[in-house]
Amino acid sequence: MHTTVGIIGGGPAGLLLARLLHNAGIDSVVLERRDRGYVERRQRAGILEQATVDALRAAGAGERMDREGMPHDGIELRFDRRSHRIDFPALTGGRSVMVYAQTEVVKDLIALQLADGGPLLFDAEVRGVDGADTDRPSVRYVHEGREQTLTCDYVVGCDGFHGVAKGAVPESVRTTYERVYPYSWLGILAEAPPVYDELIYAHSRRGFALATMRSPSVSRLYLQVPGGTDPADWSDERIWDELDARFATDADPGWKLERGPVTGKAVLPMRSHVTEPMRYGRMFLAGDAAHIVPPTGAKGLNLAAADVIVLARALINERDAGSTELLDAYSDTCLRRVWRAEHFSYFMTTMLHTDPAQSAFETRLQLSQLDRVAASPHAAAELAENYTGLPLPG
Template sequence: MKTQVAIIGAGPSGLLLGQLLHKRGIDNVVLERRGPDYVLGRIRAGVLEHGFVDLMREAGVTEHMDREGHVHEGFSIMFNGRRERIDLKGLTGGHTVMIYGQTEVTRDLMAARAASGAPSFYEVEDVALHDIDSGHPRVTFRKDGRDVMLECDYIAGCDGFHGPSRQAIPRGAIREYERVYPFGWLGLLSDTHPVEEELIYVSHPRGFALCSMRSPTRSRYYVQVPLSEKVADWSDERFWDELRARLPADVAAKLETGPSLEKSIAPLRSFVVEPMQHGRLFLVGDAAHIVPPTGAKGLNLAASDVYTLYNLICKAYLDDQPEMLSRYSEICLRRIWKAERFSWWMTSVLHRFDHDPFSERIQQAEAAYCVSTVAARTSIAENYVGLPYERIE
């Protein structure tokens, strides 16, 4: 089997890259070790930067998003008994974010790929990358008990942190940067009305909390917990009681509770690998970087990787400039480290740490300063809606 671009991973980044390339006439094959239902069952981010939304429009996959997504023009931060609203639209010259769940993004992209007829292989086993340093890389895998070899020009590793793509790069050829945080987020999804129309980030002595949503009738809430906590120890009633305790009384009084559809604990970490390419292999999304969810950057960073790789591949095939692909990592990393900084900053300011008294005061002062001036608010807003994608010229 032959193709131009082999895409490993059928999450939103792999499917989005495949859709964009297909629309420009560049052949690609998507490989995924899980089944479609498993991929759709992943409960992940729901805040899309304006750049991601624009990229979905370029891919021609926005019909459902335009109908069912919800544009948000701001969000609130609560700390030290204060509540401050960050006016995203007003502070960024009109930019906003879209509330539309990753599951819905993935479902839309799956449908678009099926309609295009572009090949996808789910439930593949033993995926391995070969000859990535050569001009003729290969991917081998097993499908339905049969060994398959896929010859290609380039490989896009969109297969997450634990996938085979990054593992195929010689250890001495990359450097990893990591920070692990001493807590996680206990998240609950429920078919209840959101407590308010916009997201609320809460810094509280009992720990961080976030009031988010997936739709006008489906809510997503989070509370900071120690890494030692177990989901089984958290009944729905215990979760709702803890969330109420961290919310201001007027907000807690409006909280609608109900049975959980899903509950899980996500550890928080920052991770970046440099470079994000080796030979004909290009790492995309979680295969190359992870951010704490505080700044809503994980899925959005994957989209900016897709934007960069897509445009560079187009330069290689359509403009006969394959040398442009050598710039992939440096372009991506400039934006990634800025997003890592913002996510680290949001996490550091809003979460409860075992700080000494001096550090606690510094954290409180930082939180107060971040909303005290137009310049500080603008910085938050610009980062939250998404820094501009770097033009590929």
């Protein structure tokens, strides 16, 4: 089988790229190693930047998002038993974010792809990419028990941090930058209506906490825990008690979370990771295959979307104008945005989390930074502009 663009990975990056290419009349094939049910159940972040929302609408994947998603115009910071709201539209000239789970984005894009897009093969395990530096790269994969080869004009690796695409870039031309944080998140899903209208980010001497939601009846909550924590060590009651303690504020001493059955529980490690370059020959890396951010800045899905939007524009330009200028610039264009998002995610993470080894001096520095964000419109605007997402290039 031959296609113009072979896409490895049926997550949001690969599926959005396939949709953008389909709408432009460029054929593609998506190879996803998991089955459809697994992909549609996989829980991931759910904060969409304004540019991601706009891209999904333009791609024809915004109808259910606009009906069921929850627009948010700000976040609340809690620290030193105080609270301060960051007003996104007022600070950014009208931008906001949308709470709509990545799981739902994937479901919407899968439905569109299966209805009228190119081939989307589930249970297709990619074994390797050959000839990435030639004019006819190929992807080796196993589907329905048979080894097969997909030849392509271009290959795009959207197969995540542990995927095979990154390995097709020779070590001699690949540089990796990484930071592993000394803590993790214990995340829960609970059948409990949120008692808050917007996300709450809490700095506490007991550790960080985050309150978000999946729907008006389902809460998504996180606690900072030591790396290597076993979720089984945390009973539901212990989780709820710790969340209430970390969110406590003197402005509303009776404030408590609505409690309900915990339906999901997992520990998420925290790391920052960038692989450069994001292009090798006719193979391009996008999303988690090229970069990982700690979830504090809500940037993972949005960076992946930005990558494939830039790449789709470059592929369309190559077809229409016969120019490879945008394709040649792909890695540098994306990496400028990636490093800005890496820095913002690092800023949010180190400002709000309590490092097990940090001193009282370092804790006072964190509180000073939070005070600055609360007191200065300029500092608050910097946070709001990065959180809602910087404009896409072009």
